[in-house]
Amino acid sequence: MVKLESVLQFAAGDERYERINAFPVTVYAKDGTGRYLAGNHCISRLAGLSSVSDLLDKTDRELCWGASFDTLIANDHEVMDRGEALFRIEPVVDALGHAVNMLSLKLPVQNLAAECVGVLGISLNPLDYRASDFFDMVAQIAQSFGAKQDLPQFAQAGAAPVVDAREILLKRLTPREQDCVRCLVKGMSAKETAQVLNLSYRTIEVYFEKIKSKLGVHKKTEILSLLYDNEALLLNETSFK
Structure with a gap:
């Protein structure tokens, strides 16, 4: 307040x-x-x-x-x-x-x-x-x-990011798709995400199309909206395998 x-x-x-x-x-x-x-x-x-x-x-x-x-x-x-x-x-x-x-x-x-x-x-x-x-x-x-x-x-300053995406992401997305979302939340572009995950730019774009379809959204910004509304920021525990 x-x-x-x-x-x-x-x-x-x-x-x-x-x-x-x-x-x-x-x-x-x-x-x-x-x-x-x-x-x-x-x-x-x-x-x-x-x-x-x-x-x-x-x-x-x-x-x-x-x-x-x-x-x-x-x-x-x-x-x-x-x-x-x-x-x-x-x-x-x-x-x-x-x-x-x-x-x-x-x-x-x-x-x-x-x-x-x-x-x-x-x-x-x-x-x-x-x-x-x-x-x-x-x-x-x-x-x-x-x-x-x-x-x-x-x-809150110094607070660890909340990682609770079981209902929103973990039950819907594959581990690789989750990695893409984590990169998006961290502010990475598709090109940067491709470099981090050692995948092609085209592959990353395909993953994001699948993610949007699974989450029922049409834009990457709507993925962010869904995450923020549910406090599922996924800033930690990224596998990047």
């Missing part, structure tokens, strides 16, 4: 502001109607705005990813209703017109009356960074808002 007072102090430019701006992730806070209360330089650039002040009091509907408003506000309300931090994959379109599936951690924001009145969000493109690097950044930023205890286990 994040205190509203902490969010407003950040928005006013307290000692955390420049430090958080150094992270290559979007950091933002919204109230219960979806209006932005705070943000960092990264989200203003993503939205094509000249400054963070141009973001304040706007909703997602008024930004370049306005078509995703219903999805984003629904995720915000889910976090507020449940009163706990949640990871979600959120589709947006950036200022250049590029479609991006952002991995977002959203935490509930609470006022002095202990009411959930908004969310604090930390987001990035999961294909740009290794999952472990993202979770390290998430932990540092969330802790600066006093939210360590609210983080899922695998996103």
Whole structure:
């Protein structure tokens, strides 16, 4: 849980502001109607705005990813209703017109009356960074808002990644397919995966087609979404035989 007072102090430019701006992730806070209360330089650039002040009091509907408003506000309300931090994959379109599936951690924001009145969000493109690097950044930023205890286990600083994929992966995928997924979670491209597994690029692509079919998804980013939603990150115990 994040205190509203902490969010407003950040928005006013307290000692955390420049430090958080150094992270290559979007950091933002919204109230219960979806209006932005705070943000960092990264989200203003993503939205094509000249400054963070141009973001304040706007909703997602008024930004370049306005078509995703219903999805984003629904995720915000889910976090507020449940009163706990949640990871979600959120589709947006950036200022250049590029479609991006952002991995977002959203935490509930609470006022002095202990009411959930908004969310604090930390987001990035999961294909740009290794999952472990993202979770390290998430932990540092969330802790600066006093939210360590609210983080899922695998996103806490120093926590071992959760490895529990029996229902999602181990019962559905072959050992080699699991290796491919582990490489994907670690941020490796298909070419890098082929090198690590000592297989051809074409073979790796065939494996991913089989993985998508078995998991009922159509894109690699949807594989990541499925993993994050179920805390099955598979960052350890890779066989690579």
